[in-house]
Amino acid sequence: MADETNRLLDFSGLDSEKKLELLYNNSVEWEKKHEILMNSTDQFFLIVIAIIIFFMQCGFAFLEAGSVRSKNTVNILIKNMLDTFIGGIAYWAIGWGLAYGAGGNSFCGGSQFFNYQLSYELYPKWFFQFVFAATAATIVSGAIAERCQFVAYLAYSILITGWMYPIVSHWAWDGAGWLAQTGFYKDFAGSGVVHLMGGMCAVVGCYFMGPRMGRFSKIGEQLDMPGHSVPLAGLGGFILLFGFFAFNGGSQGSMSQEGDGGVVALAIVNTLLGASTGGLAVLFINKFMFKRTWSYLMCINGALTGMVALCAGCNYFEPWAALIVGGVAGVGFMLVHLGMLRLMLDDPLDAVAVHGGGGLVGLFSVPW
Numbered sequence: 391m392a393d394e395t396n397r398l399l400d401f402s403g404l405d406s407e408k409k410l411e412l413l414y415n416n417s418v419e420w421e422k423k424h425e426i427l428m429n430s431t432d433q434f435f436l437i438v439i440a441i442i443i444f445f446m447q448c449g450f451a452f453l454e455a456g457s458v459r460s461k462n463t464v465n466i467l468i469k470n471m472l473d474t475f476i477g478g479i480a481y482w483a484i485g486w487g488l489a490y491g492a493g494g495n496s497f498c499g500g501s502q503f504f505n506y507q508l509s510y511e512l513y514p515k516w517f518f519q520f521v522f523a524a525t526a527a528t529i530v531s532g533a534i535a536e537r538c539q540f541v542a543y544l545a546y547s548i549l550i551t552g553w554m555y556p557i558v559s560h561w562a563w564d565g566a567g568w569l570a571q572t573g574f575y576k577d578f579a580g581s582g583v584v585h586l587m588g589g590m591c592a593v594v595g596c597y598f599m600g601p602r603m604g605r606f607s608k609i610g611e612q613l614d615m616p617g618h619s620v621p622l623a624g625l626g627g628f629i630l631l632f633g634f635f636a637f638n639g640g641s642q643g644s645m646s647q648e649g650d651g652g653v654v655a656l657a658i659v660n661t662l663l664g665a666s667t668g669g670l671a672v673l674f675i676n677k678f679m680f681k682r683t684w685s686y687l688m689c690i691n692g693a694l695t696g697m698v699a700l701c702a703g704c705n706y707f708e709p710w711a712a713l714i715v716g717g718v719a720g721v722g723f724m725l726v727h728l729g730m731l732r733l734m735l736d737d738p739l740d741a742v743a744v745h746g747g748g749g750l751v752g753l754f755s756v757p758w
Contacts, residue, residue: 428646429511436514439640443521446633447474450528452626454535457617457687457739462536469531469543473551476544477524480552485523486516489556489564496568498557518640519559522584523551525637529588532739534595537602550591558587579641579657581702581752589746593735601736612731617738620686627690634661634697638704657704661697664704664716668696668748671720691740695723698748703756715755722747 451470455463484503491499502508508516527550531543561569562583569575577583605615617623639658644650672692676682696716700707707715723740726747730737737743 431646432644433511433514435645436518436640436643439636440514440518440521442636443518443525443633443640444474446521446525446630446637447528449626449629449633450525450532452629453623454532454626454739456619456621456623456626457532458535459615460618463618465540466531466535469538469540470528472544473524473527473531473547476547477527477551478520480548481520481523481556483552485552485556486519487556488553489519489560490515494560494566496561496566496571498560499564499566515643518643520551522559522580523555526555526584526588526591527551529585529741529745530592530595533592533737533741534599535738537599537736538595546591546595550588554591555584555587559583576706576756577702577753578705579638579701581698581700581749584749585698585701585745586749586753589742589744589749592737593730593742593746596730596735596737596742599736601734602738605736606734610734615738623687624690627687627694630694631665631690631697634665634694638697638701641701642705653705657700659709660704660707660712661700663709663712664696664700664719665693666696667713667716668699668720668723669693671696671717672723675720675724691744692720692723695719695744695748695751698745699752699755701749702752706756711755715751718755719748719751722751 447470451467454466454470458466482505486499486505486508487501487503488494488498491501491503494500505516527547530546530550531538561567562575562577564570575582602615604613607613635658638661639654642650642653642657645654669689669692672695673684673689676685676688696719699715699719699722700712703715704712723743726743727740730740730742735742
């Protein structure tokens with residue numbers, strides 16, 4: 391680097407006109423190199439963040455495996471792995487094209503299917519969006535755990551990652567999408583696009599699949615059906631908490647522009663604060679209002695709900711507001727949790743309450 395700098399600044403033996411010409415050429419060359427460095431920094435940032443978010447699949451797998459009965463552990467682990475394998479192919483084939491392909495309309499994209507003529511420069515964004523799509527699909531797997539046939543699971547995994555999530559993300563996050571064009575929809579990291587969409591798919595799945603055998607009595611009373619391993623579920627919950635910092639902070643999408651670092655840091659701090667009040671709200675409501683035992687899993691779900699709610703405005707809220715949003719999300723979780731039980735909708739992991747309830751709170755919190 392030092393030799394290169396000396397070469398560019400070597401003016402010996404040159405007249406004034408040649409020196410000015412050399413200075414101009416050097417400035418243009420350095421500007422190009424600086425632009426390349428900035429682009430590469432943003433691409434590397436997206437790739438690293440996407441890899442961390444991808445690790446959340448491990449968290450989902452542990453959480454779901456610990457929350458079901460031991461006889462269904464292998465089945466739920468295989469299904470989580472297939473979210474990645476099947477989802478990757480589906481997103482490559484049609485997902486990206488429907489989400490961000492050029493030449494589309496306000497409903498969906500219209501090109502770059504099978505990554506045809508997709509520039510390698512866009513592959514970091516492709517991978518980042520794919521891990522979001524896989525997250526949306528995994529939300530449903532927890533809600534219909536222990537009672538979904540293997541072939542049906544494959545079908546819905548393809549449908550969500552290859553069709554539903556891409557179109558919804560086009561509406562909200564592509565400039566040509568009808569929702570983005572309204573100028574009113576604000577969803578920084580996917581409270582609505584990822585979590586509410588996944589939560590709505592989950593509640594539909596719960597309705598059509600029906601409850602697990604033995605989950606409710608003939609008169610509608612709830613019968614406990616606990617998972618086989620709280621430590622396993624707890625480990626999964628902690629991995630998800632870790633991944634959410636990348637999920638929300640990484641949605642800035644770049645690290646080379648002025649202010650990017652501050653936005654990422656604000657998003658991460660707000661995500662932490664939202665998780666804190668969300669988890670505490672659920673823990674205390676469950677203990678003191680409903681006179682139940684201290685519940686670690688309910689606390690984890692409350693924290694996750696707080697993080698989901700912060701997705702929409704974590705780049706915008708002041709920290710004190712993040713505390714309020716997280717606490718409200720915890721209350722929202724309890725309301726949806728109790729509503730699902732009242733309607734006899736069986737959700738072993740409370741995925742609808744976490745992602746649907748938290749997503750709604752997050753979207754409605756941003757305008758306020």
